Amino acid sequence: MFKKQLISLLYQIGALLLAFGVVSLILLSVGASPWDAYRNMFTGSFGSMRKFAEVLVAFVPLLLVTAGLLATFSSGLWNIGVEGQVVLGAIATTWVYRFFLDSGLPPALIITLAILGGMVGGAIWAALAGVLKVFGGVNEIFGGLGLNFVATALTIYLIFGPWKRPGVASMSGTVPFPDEFSLPQLAALRISPWALGISLVGIVVIYFLLQGTYFGLRLKAVGKNFRAAYLLGIPTWQYSMYSFLVCGALAGAAGAMQVAAVYHRLIPSISSGYGYLGLMVAMLINYRAVWAVPVALFFAGLNIGSIQLPILMKLDSSLSGVLQGVLVLFVLLAAGVRQKFSKKA
Amino acid sequence: MTQETILIGLAGVLASAAPVIFAVLGETLSERAGVINLSMNGTILLAAMGGFAVAYNTDNILLGFLAGMLIGAIVALIVAFASITLKQSQVAVGFVLALTCRDLSYFLGNPYMGVPGPRLQAIPIPVLADIPVLGVLFFRHDLITYVSFIAIFLAWAWIFRTRPGLMLQGIGEKPAAAYIRGANVNLMRYVYTVVGGALIGLAGPAYSLAIRAGWMGTISGLDGVGWIALSITIFGGWNPLRGAFGAYLFAFLQWLGLVLQPVLTQVPSQVLQVAPFPLMILTLLLVNIGDAEWVERALAAMPESARKLLSKLLRALRASPPAALGVPFERD
Numbered sequence: 001m002f003k004k005q006l007i008s009l010l011y012q013i014g015a016l017l018l019a020f021g022v023v024s025l026i027l028l029s030v031g032a033s034p035w036d037a038y039r040n041m042f043t044g045s046f047g048s049m050r051k052f053a054e055v056l057v058a059f060v061p062l063l064l065v066t067a068g069l070l071a072t073f074s075s076g077l078w079n080i081g082v083e084g085q086v087v088l089g090a091i092a093t094t095w096v097y098r099f100f101l102d103s104g105l106p107p108a109l110i111i112t113l114a115i116l117g118g119m120v121g122g123a124i125w126a127a128l129a130g131v132l133k134v135f136g137g138v139n140e141i142f143g144g145l146g147l148n149f150v151a152t153a154l155t156i157y158l159i160f161g162p163w164k165r166p167g168v169a170s171m172s173g174t175v176p177f178p179d180e181f182s183l184p185q186l187a188a189l190r191i192s193p194w195a196l197g198i199s200l201v202g203i204v205v206i207y208f209l210l211q212g213t214y215f216g217l218r219l220k221a222v223g224k225n226f227r228a229a230y231l232l233g234i235p236t237w238q239y240s241m242y243s244f245l246v247c248g249a250l251a252g253a254a255g256a257m258q259v260a261a262v263y264h265r266l267i268p269s270i271s272s273g274y275g276y277l278g279l280m281v282a283m284l285i286n287y288r289a290v291w292a293v294p295v296a297l298f299f300a301g302l303n304i305g306s307i308q309l310p311i312l313m314k315l316d317s318s319l320s321g322v323l324q325g326v327l328v329l330f331v332l333l334a335a336g337v338r339q340k341f342s343k344k345a
Numbered sequence: 346m347t348q349e350t351i352l353i354g355l356a357g358v359l360a361s362a363a364p365v366i367f368a369v370l371g372e373t374l375s376e377r378a379g380v381i382n383l384s385m386n387g388t389i390l391l392a393a394m395g396g397f398a399v400a401y402n403t404d405n406i407l408l409g410f411l412a413g414m415l416i417g418a419i420v421a422l423i424v425a426f427a428s429i430t431l432k433q434s435q436v437a438v439g440f441v442l443a444l445t446c447r448d449l450s451y452f453l454g455n456p457y458m459g460v461p462g463p464r465l466q467a468i469p470i471p472v473l474a475d476i477p478v479l480g481v482l483f484f485r486h487d488l489i490t491y492v493s494f495i496a497i498f499l500a501w502a503w504i505f506r507t508r509p510g511l512m513l514q515g516i517g518e519k520p521a522a523a524y525i526r527g528a529n530v531n532l533m534r535y536v537y538t539v540v541g542g543a544l545i546g547l548a549g550p551a552y553s554l555a556i557r558a559g560w561m562g563t564i565s566g567l568d569g570v571g572w573i574a575l576s577i578t579i580f581g582g583w584n585p586l587r588g589a590f591g592a593y594l595f596a597f598l599q600w601l602g603l604v605l606q607p608v609l610t611q612v613p614s615q616v617l618q619v620a621p622f623p624l625m626i627l628t629l630l631l632v633n634i635g636d637a638e639w640v641e642r643a644l645a646a647m648p649e650s651a652r653k654l655l656s657k658l659l660r661a662l663r664a665s666p667p668a669a670l671g672v673p674f675e676r677d
Binding site: 026138139141145316318324326328337340 | 427430431433436438442444445447448452455456562622623626629633634636637639
């Protein structure tokens with residue numbers, strides 16, 4: 001057992017080194033120093049308290065999305081529509097805010113309702129993909145992708161249409177809410193401890209749901225072998241729907257955090273691609289919840305650190321995406337190579 | 346609007362569908378062989394950037410197109426290696442490549458942002474171009490659009506009218522049976538995935554060297570095209586003719602959105618741009634729903650005449666994927 005874990009670790013370190021090697025070659029090919037690039041990314045993310053706070057701001061939605069995806073992956077579903085579920089969470093949160101803003105209710109209550117609204121919004125969007133899958137036979141990848149585009153269009157429609165700023169509508173989004181309606185932030189830092197807390201609760205709940213409950217066990221049974229689970233009497237399609245709803249609610253919470261704790265309004269790119277990035281994190285950790293926190297933190301760090309690249313080195317900030325992608329790719333390939341060798345032995 | 350502007354608009358629809366058609370044909374070949382190449386969205390961007398960069402630096406448009414195809418083939422080779430040889434999830438590897446190639450195109454394309462470069466010129470075909478109506482529609486395009494017309498029929502004829510095409514259907518439907526008949530299933534899957542990838546790659550320079558000449562990075566509007574092409578492949582039921590129809594329909598709807606823009610001033614243009622997506626979901630639903638169990642039960646409960654009509658309709662719409670799509674082949 002110990003030897004097996006050691007070999008697995010060696011493969012993963014190998015994948016990590018290879019990924020950094022390939023990205024270093026890409027950097028050299030455009031005449032940039034890999035060392036400078038990595039150093040700038042590190043100091044740009046973990047170099048100061050202020051920057052680390054920015055990393056945490058990115059970490060919150062990423063962790064929530066990853067937590068949600070662990071539920072759908074467990075039941076064998078490729079919920080690529082998670083990106084749209086984040087967007088719908090943000091839209092629903094904004095809607096609740098707009099509804100209650102002048103109601104005179106205490107701000108804390110309105111914030112709570114707005115976040116819950118976001119979770120419901122994300123869950124509804126996920127349920128749509130689920131219904132298409134379960135009752136319409138539409139693969140969740142294709143249905144989800146279509147719904148992602150629709151969600152983005154809906155955001156833009158709202159910003160330029162019914163929810164536009166008085167006067168002229170613009171890409172800068174809807175009118176920001178007054179400060180007392182956003183989740184309280186730490187003094188001088190942009191991170192809200194409440195948002196951080198909610199995201200950690202999200203992953204802990206998912207961990208125990210999957211590891212320690214009958215529900216999680218059945219969910220995994222459906223994912224491992226749909227037909228066998230059905231024959232054993234597990235209500236399979238219901239469990240598929242449950243996992244969509246759980247994932248959608250968490251993705252919706254991620255969207256709610258983007259509105260309630262970061263932007264205080266709806267903007268066109270409200271999801272910032274965290275849905276797709278969450279899929280990458282989930283693949284990299286091989287769907288094990290314990291690793292979600294460190295890997296999501298690492299990926300968030302890469303995203304924030306890469307913002308320094310255009311400023312300091314005239315490189316495009318998409319390098320973080322390249323590094324994340326190459327890393328996941330090599331980890332997947334390493335898993336394949338390892339399986340191939342262990343089968344031969 | 347005059348008849349002339351409508352005709353030119355429709356000719357533009359045929360031209361702007363060309364890249365999507367290459368992508369759909371490539372994906373169709375790949376999936377017919379049993380391999381889903383989900384990397385398409387990133388591949389097209391990387392091939393668009395790479396094709397433009399090569400054509401710009403060598404001042405040779407043909408080399409640009411070849412570079413795009415090579416990029417597509419290499420990405421497809423990674424998908425094939427990971428899924429056929431290493432037996433990893435095609436969807437996972439393809440999705441990672443879709444994101445990675447996209448970001449790589451933005452990263453490497455940075456120096457080429459907004460740089461004016463070479464562009465394919467229209468070649469009116471003598472005599473044919475002067476035919477009224479048809480001349481404007483079909484015979485005043487650039488080379489790559491003509492190639493797209495021909496490619497549709499070549500791909501269709503290859504799959505449905507040749508022996509190797511029959512074998513291709515076999516390795517996607519019943520690989521074990523094709524193997525017994527002497528087909529090297531995994532080798533053929535490699536070949537079709539890579540050839541399909543090269544076709545998908547061709548879509549890139551078809552944008553950056555022709556329809557939307559140049560490289561504009563994140564604002565080039567190409568992000569998403571690959572996902573659309575993926576949906577159209579399914580809409581097309583893995584048939585090149587039906588897939589091409591889907592691609593034209595999509596291009597037509599986008600053009601319609603632009604034309605209707607001045608009429609529907611209160612709807613932002615970005616919304617009309619995505620108008621085809623709900624339609625796409627609906628068509629996916631229509632082509633798949635015939636297979637759903639509850640539909641069959643509902644049909645069985647209907648009176649004879651209604652049932653016959655409905656089931657005929659559903660059968661006409663239905664498009665079942667190759668049976669072995671995404672399933673690795675084991676000899677034993």
